Amino acid sequence: MLYAVLCYNSEEAVAAWSREEEDKVMSDLAAVEKKYAAAGKLGPVARLMPTTAATTLRKAAGDSLVIDGPFAETKEQFLGFFLIDIETLDEAIVFAKELAVANPGVGAYEIRPLRVFKPGGPLEPM
Amino acid sequence: MSELAWIDLALSSARPQAMGALLRYFRDLDLAEEAFQEACLRAVKTWPDKGPPRDAVAWLIFVGRNSGIDHLRKRARQQPLPPEEMLSDLDDVEGDLAERLDGSHYRDDILRLMFVCCHPDLPATQQIALALRIVSGLSVRQIGRAFLVSEAAMEQRITRAKAKIAAAGLPFETPDAVSRAERLGVVAAMIYLVFNEGYSAGEPQRAEAPFCAEAIRLARLLLRLFPSEPEIMGLTALLLLQHSRLQARFDADGQIVLLEDQDRSLWDQRMIREALALIDKALRHRAPGPYQIQAAIAALHARAPQAEETDWAEIDLLYQSLERLQPSPVVTLNRAVAVSRLQGPEAALALIEPLAERLSGYFYFHGLKGGLLKQLGRAREAHTAFERAITLATSPAEAAHIRQHLDSLARDMAADAG
Incomplete structure (x- = not known):
């Protein structure tokens, strides 16, 4: 079975970390990752940039709406994600719009650049 | 924790x-x-x-x-x-809290809090001190140290600044779109001042009061409140790009290392990437402004793996658009650096000479002028310019940097004479 473990914390608190504090947290986490990676159980690990770097595509009848900032509604739940490797935000928006066409209706796609990415070992598809 | x-x-x-x-x-x-x-x-x-x-x-x-x-x-x-x-x-405080924190309200609250610190009658240093005290909550002692004054003197300054604000009357009406945009511009400028105060300060001051980090925190806060303002994206990106070079800007002795001589592996790539993402966001609005342009210039430096690969032609163009948008002798002075790379020191000197009067009290003007004259082999004039620069230096590191130029000039002149 594959599980995603999502990280929540106060963005402002994390931004206030000194370089040393940040390095300490990251290396402590890396020690845990290492154990699971060695057992072939770890997939990709990602850390996102702050929500100020986010752009949200809100699905709408007709053309979807591009809004600056993170997804801020509470009516909808976090259901999944895509990871894409592209050059610009515009490309990411095009991708999200294609997704919105493929899966119209309600909901949104929040587009957030990554701050840290570790691809991890290959896992079995399901 | x-x-x-x-x-x-x-x-x-x-x-x-x-x-x-x-x-x-x-x-x-x-x-x-x-x-x-x-x-x-x-x-x-x-x-x-x-x-x-x-x-x-x-x-x-x-x-x-x-x-x-x-x-x-x-x-x-x-x-x-x-x-x-x-x-x-x-x-049960929260249970019956009348003050529901709905977005529209608190956005203007925070903006007002920042805005009152930026009263036009207050000199820049007082605006900075007040913002750090009122908005950021730094202690008077911390702020005083950063400005190299005693706690009592800083307390007095802040008290006077507050009295001035109170006398002028605080802006309590809910702002309309136009005055909200004006406030935002004024507050952005104040945040930039806070950053610059930290940026130009020497090592000990920076350790004492993290002005740069605080300015970035305020810029991010403002961006969270006004997520669709491209200039606030630009401002945040600009501060992140400048701050990304922190580790490379001074050598082990606390001496300034110029951009072209910096060890680029010390630049903080995470800050750079975040800034680039913000610039990308801002660009979509097709509403360029001074902060976005300055961020774009800083980004061109950040993108160059080595100093020699810097896209000076693009930087020159960006400075030209900045000159059109916000004409100022300082902008032209900065453009002169790009011009000196593209067309040589003579052209750059011709560009800055008309600024002499307006920038006569500006450290960087004399520093750049001295550097250009030195490149042209006009040692005596370069010497005069550096001498003038050193009297205008605002930090020991700046003065030490010019001192190096003077020393190397003296060596050259001695070699010529011998």
């Missing part, structure tokens, strides 16, 4: 919003500050036992408001204080 550290962090994150709301209630900076202080004291007393409230900001506003009202009553001597048990009964 220890309990106290956690509370400290929660209080400082809550500060702008809580102070903003308390200022709206009391329309008095001092009273708002006292009320917030009191609420913080209560938090430190009660949170460890009862656990943190669900909504720290709401809690602080409520407790602060009660304490402020209490204070006003005491001042007016109208009635005796209610018993302490009643005031401290805060179990």
Whole structure:
């Protein structure tokens, strides 16, 4: 079975970390990752940039709406994600719009650049 | 994280919003500050036992408001204080909180709090000091040290600044779109000033008061409040790009290392990437502004793996658009650096010579002029320019940097004479 473990914390608190504090947290986490990676159980690990770097595509009848900032509604739940490797935000928006066409209706796609990415070992598809 | 550290962090994150709301209630900076202080004291007393409230900001506003009202009553001597048990009964504070923290309200609260620190009658240093005190909550002592004045002297400055603001009348009406945009511009400029104060300060000052990091925090806060403002994206990106070079800007002896000589592997790539993402966001708005252009210029430096690969032609073009948008001799001076790379020192010198009068008291003007003259082999004139620069240096590091130029000039001149 594959599980995603999502990280929540106060963005402002994390931004206030000194370089040393940040390095300490990251290396402590890396020690845990290492154990699971060695057992072939770890997939990709990602850390996102702050929500100020986010752009949200809100699905709408007709053309979807591009809004600056993170997804801020509470009516909808976090259901999944895509990871894409592209050059610009515009490309990411095009991708999200294609997704919105493929899966119209309600909901949104929040587009957030990554701050840290570790691809991890290959896992079995399901 | 220890309990106290956690509370400290929660209080400082809550500060702008809580102070903003308390200022709206009391329309008095001092009273708002006292009320917030009191609420913080209560938090430190009660949170460890009862656990943190669900909504720290709401809690602080409520407790602060009660304490402020209490204070006003005491001042007016109208009635005796209610018993302490009643005031401290805060179990259900959030439950019946009238102050629901809906977005529209607190956005203007925080903007107002920042805006009052930027009164046009206040000189830049006072705006900076006030913002760091009122919005960021740095201690007077910390701010004083950064400005190399005693705590008492800084206290006096801040008190005077507050008196000036109070006399001028605080802006309490809810701003319309136009005045909101104006406030935003003024506040952005103040944040940039805070950053520059930290950026130009030498090593000891930077360690004492993290002005640059604080400015970035304020810029991010502003961007969270106004997520669709491309200039605020530009400002945040610009600050991140400048700050990304922190580790490379000074050598082990605290001497300035120029951009072209910096070890680029020391640049913080994460800050750079975040800045680039923000610039990308801003570009989509097709509404260029001075911060976005400056961020784009800084980004071109950040993108060059080595100094030789810098896209000076693009930088020149960006400075030209900045000159059109916001004409200033300082912008032209900066463009001259690009021009010197593209067309040589002579062309750059021709560009800056007309600025001599307006920039006669500006360190960088004389520093750049000296450098260009030196490149042209006009040692005596270069010497004069550097001598002038050194008297205008605002930090020991700046002075030491010019001293190096003077020394190398002296060596060249001695070699020529010999």
